[in-house]
Amino acid sequence: MFKIIEKEFLSENVARFIIEAPYIAKSRKAGHFIILRIDENGERIPLTISDASIEKGTITLIAQRVGVSSHKLCAMNAGDYILDVVGPLGKATHISNVGTVLCAGGGVGVAPLFPIVQAMKLAGNRVITVIAARNKDLVILEDKMREYSDELIIMTDDGSIGKKGLVTQGMEEVILREKINEAIVIGPAVMMKFAALTTKKHNIPTLASLNTIMVDGTGMCGACRVSVGGKTEFVCIHGPEFNAHEVNFDEMLSRLNAYKEKESENYSEYLESLEAVSV
């Protein structure tokens, strides 16, 4: 059982949790993720570790409400217990001083991007961060990102904060302005696909952190497999970060939708059941 120490909503559908998990807090590095299961009937869901405190023995997770399981998670509060949390999983990000690093995050992908921005900055890099959201209310971690970035650019679809436009436009602006040695992109698969195309055009080595469907998270099932450079790789043990220019994002998108019909059906039923209870 893993106790939720703190919980707050960062935006309407995105919640941040601080969870007691001392072993994971001690072992985790930037890029690592965990798998959790809320209760006996729950799914195993992968979530990137957004932050951790060794002293307090806690990890920070950020989750977006998209289906039954994430809805149930976001309904939990400080003092509640999550039945299972296991990790840290995946390979840690390779952090070194390469010069100037461009970090781009879209939507809730900003959460897993934060520990990488932080580690890259602490390793002595010049860090330029571009974060994107549909509108002002959906922008998360702005202050934390600003703290560890030499420059923070915010892009919104409606221009309600920062600049109006897509994440790729913000990236392009930086790339045209100065020499970028490495880029890291995290967000929805579509966003990563286009962000990778942007950096490829300019021959900038780029990593993408993939968020695929998983069951065990230890290499056992292969649900998370993706094609990278024409080779099948398991995100859970070979990733989650891969050369963004070699990832087959179209295949990944299609695999992410593997259970879409079933999931949206379950979610509607679940939401209806909640309403029935509240009436």
Add this chain to the structure above:
Amino acid sequence: MESELNEEYYKKERKAEWRDKLRKEIKSKDRTNIPKIHMIEEDPLVRNKSNIEVNKGLTLELAMQESHRCLDCVSPTCIIGCPVGTNIPKFIKYLESGDILGAAKVLKENNSLPAICGRVCPQEIQCEAQCFYVKKLSGEGAAIGHLERFVADYDRENSDGTIPHLEEPNGIKMAVIGSGPAGLTVAGELAKFGYDVTVFEALHDLGGVLKYGIPEFRLPKSIVDYEINNIKKMGVKFVTNFIVGKTATIDDLKNEGFNAFFIASGAGLPNFMNIPGENFSGIQSANEFLTRVNLMNAGNDKFDTPVHSGKNVVVVGGGNTAMDSVRTAKRMGAERAIIVYRRSLEEMPARAEEIKHAIEEGIEFINLTSPVEFFANERGIVQKMRVQKMGLGEPDASGRRRPIPIEGSEYDIDVDSVVIAVGVSPNPIIQQSMPELETTKWNTIKVDENMMTSIPGLFAGGDIVRGGATVILAMGDGRKAAQGMHSFIKNKILVEA
């Protein structure tokens, strides 16, 4: 896989007065005339729609009848066939004498999981293949597996779960990595020696492949839990959600006072075929399919985990895992649940019993056929599978005839989902976290004759050493490793003293 036969010991035991008397009650010739019993099975058309156990077990009468068949041979070759060296004639004769709980004690001397082995061991190629009836009379071997199950089940239902004799606790901490058959065996054996044992399990539930892999209809989870509970009663501690090599390293655990380690992390890395379209949705490894259904209860409305199954399900492969998958698909409501296997039924590695059960349950077999490509609908979900017919050539390294593709024989099969059951590779997590640990070119961990790895104090066994093998071979490794770990600690104490 064969254990040594300590003939003197078995002969001495065989001369015990009660056994001598029992042997003389029925003449050997009369014993050989008793017909072999058969397992009572659930109706195939009932069982293929539910998860009830296929083999229902023996009645007391059937078990006694079969116990009479055992000749209590001077040289019990059956024991050679058992990877954990169970004293087979002794337990059968206890059963024949009516002391069933005594028979259970004999089983537990060498085997901490008899109710499991009685269900999933391939006895027909192990103990039963070495039986006097098979070797000398060209007949059918004693039904040792069925009797083992009977005795273990009787013990579970009629005793308070007595645990074996334990040495005085010595306070020495030992770590076991993985709670599958190898890990559970080591844990039980080390507890008997008096060690303070902790088992670390990566998943949220205990039992490893016994839980996520083998389906309920072949091995009920309640039986696995019962056996694990007995090991808990022996003082063994279990920690779930803990991945050694990730949550903490072996060095971290050494700092916490653990003195020796047993790595039993299993063959948890599924193989794929690397053919076009294999990453379409709806194509999953047997590990994924079985884990979703067995561990996560997918298909049960109360649980949130989904699974791809459907009306037409093809399972590629011919091993026990393929049979488990295809029979599971049938139970999930498939109208056509099909095995596609590249060799013929004769070469199929699955147990004869599993193949027989599958055929009875309405599983289709498309043998001498291999997939070449998959096709998907507009949403990327698999829809069709192109297969090619195969002929059989000369025997290959495995001794089985090599399949040879027949050009121009391709045709398509409609599918709603596909399960790939073409084997597994060793899980790489421990090896990734310890680059100094020596491995083979197949990424299995190298061990010596005592199951010790290249790092002193670090032992390994089961599928992480063997690649994909069986429950009982993993348990055999566990017994050997526990001995090795015990000697290692004794020597260490001597050196330090």
